[in-house]
Amino acid sequence: MEFKEKADKSFVEEIVAFLNASGGKLLLGVSDDGSIKGTDTSNVAKSRIQTSIKQIKPAVNVEIKVVDNVIVIDVKEGRDKPYACSKGFFLRMGANSQKLERDDIIDFFQSEGKIRFDELLRGNIDFDSVFDAEAYTKFLNIAGISNVIDKENVLVNLDCGIVDQRFIANNAGLLFFSKNPMDYIKHAYVVGALYKGVDKITVLDRKEMKGNIIDVIEESILFLRKHLNLRYEITDTRRKEILDVPEIALREAVINAVCHRDYFEKGAQVMIEIFDDRVVITNPGGLPKGLNKSNFGKISIARNPVIASLLQRSEYIEKMGTGIARMKNAMVEAKLPEPEFTTDGFFIVSFVRESFFNNVGETVGETVGEKFVINQLQKSILEQIKNNPKVTAEKIAGIIGVSSRTVERNIKLLKDNEYIVRVGADKGGYWEIIDNR
Numbered sequence: 001m002e003f004k005e006k007a008d009k010s011f012v013e014e015i016v017a018f019l020n021a022s023g024g025k026l027l028l029g030v031s032d033d034g035s036i037k038g039t040d041t042s043n044v045a046k047s048r049i050q051t052s053i054k055q056i057k058p059a060v061n062v063e064i065k066v067v068d069n070v071i072v073i074d075v076k077e078g079r080d081k082p083y084a085c086s087k088g089f090f091l092r093m094g095a096n097s098q099k100l101e102r103d104d105i106i107d108f109f110q111s112e113g114k115i116r117f118d119e120l121l122r123g124n125i126d127f128d129s130v131f132d133a134e135a136y137t138k139f140l141n142i143a144g145i146s147n148v149i150d151k152e153n154v155l156v157n158l159d160c161g162i163v164d165q166r167f168i169a170n171n172a173g174l175l176f177f178s179k180n181p182m183d184y185i186k187h188a189y190v191v192g193a194l195y196k197g198v199d200k201i202t203v204l205d206r207k208e209m210k211g212n213i214i215d216v217i218e219e220s221i222l223f224l225r226k227h228l229n230l231r232y233e234i235t236d237t238r239r240k241e242i243l244d245v246p247e248i249a250l251r252e253a254v255i256n257a258v259c260h261r262d263y264f265e266k267g268a269q270v271m272i273e274i275f276d277d278r279v280v281i282t283n284p285g286g287l288p289k290g291l292n293k294s295n296f297g298k299i300s301i302a303r304n305p306v307i308a309s310l311l312q313r314s315e316y317i318e319k320m321g322t323g324i325a326r327m328k329n330a331m332v333e334a335k336l337p338e339p340e341f342t343t344d345g346f347f348i349v350s351f352v353r354e355s356f357f358n359n360v361g362e363t364v365g366e367t368v369g370e371k372f373v374i375n376q377l378q379k380s381i382l383e384q385i386k387n388n389p390k391v392t393a394e395k396i397a398g399i400i401g402v403s404s405r406t407v408e409r410n411i412k413l414l415k416d417n418e419y420i421v422r423v424g425a426d427k428g429g430y431w432e433i434i435d436n437r
Contacts (some may be wrong), residue, residue: 003030019078019091029070038069116171117263118304127169130178145311172306190270192223198376199400246330252323257283259397277356286343288431389430
């Protein structure tokens with residue numbers, strides 16, 4: 001809410017700031033301290049306000065009401081951000097409206113999905129000198145595209161660049177069809193890590209998967225196959241290989257991470273982490289703009305639409321929007337818990353490993369027969385509580401690399417089975433380990 005004694009020159013800036021944020025109310029005729037001064041509420045005054053609002057681009061409709069001698073302008077969050085007035089772009093930040101400078105505007109466009117990383121042209125790179133003919137031919141074969149048309153026209157039709165005297169590739173074109181994509185997009189690789197135990201203390205193996213996107217995906221799957229347990233199931237005369245985590249679920253998670261990561265975030269990579277009890281696949285960027293937790297897994301919004309289209313053409317994505325359901329179904333069919341998803345800031349999917357799951361009974365870390373069996377994850381939680389009895393679930397989650405929900409669930413199991421007890425209130429209290437075993 002913003003107070004102004006009258007419709008001065010800056011009131012349009014406040015409306016723009018609300019449109020670019022989450023909306024708000026502008027009260028004309030009220031001083032900064034909240035005391036009502038009153039203002040001109042005539043039709044002429046309201047008409048002047050409407051005329052001033054017309055300078056906002058793109059055009060908007062706001063509700064103007066009169067309450068006694070105060071004009072209330074109700075501004076809803078804009079559906080076509082960003083909005084600007086004659087003075088520039090403004091954004092509501094807390095109790096103040098800030099004018100956006102050049103870099104702020106770029107960041108805002110990125111956060112609103114108005115600038116797509118994969119569509120950005122790279123005119124500073126001579127594409128012919130970095131073109132990977134082998135990767136290009138492989139893609140055409142997989143996608144069923146004839147190799148009789150010159151590559152520039154094919155790449156333009158694939159939305160991988162434009163022809164302007166010469167072919168200029170965009171970032172998607174470089175990621176798929178250049179010899180060493182990480183020479184130009186240094187952070188676009190995938191890191192695989194194998195840990196001893198259930199936390200990030202002892203690293204047994206680490207590998208960086210580099211190359212074009214398809215090679216990166218395949219190398220990532222090979223890394224997982226190398227370090228996960230494999231068992232065989234004989235059906236009739238055929239031998240079926242079964243991984244610790246269903247391969248179809250892992251493949252969907254890796255493709256999802258590579259396809260939908262926030263490539264503007266240069267300080268983080270896609271991570272594949274293998275623990276004794278779980279596999280965690282993480283990519284920078286939470287849910288893309290327009291997708292929220294309520295419709296997550298039901299609809300598909302591509303953060304990188306060109307990359308998504310190319311992966312679909314090459315049959316790495318079966319149908320847009322089905323990946324989450326395929327992960328869940330694969331785990332259920334394997335009689336394992338559904339994957340856990342975290343979507344705030346980073347997109348994280350965590351899979352329970354079959355070997356760990358089977359070692360602790362039908363439900364991880366719960367009662368086996370009449371006896372409660374404590375698992376490695378719960379041992380790690382107890383260790384953190386021992387080190388700091390006031391430690392929070394969120395803090396433990398960050399240390400051992402699982403979601404807060406997982407920690408909270410396991411703390412409840414430890415409490416219900418009298419391994420720990422809460423002393424004092426939720427805030428200000430602490431955990432005490434029951435030493436009777």
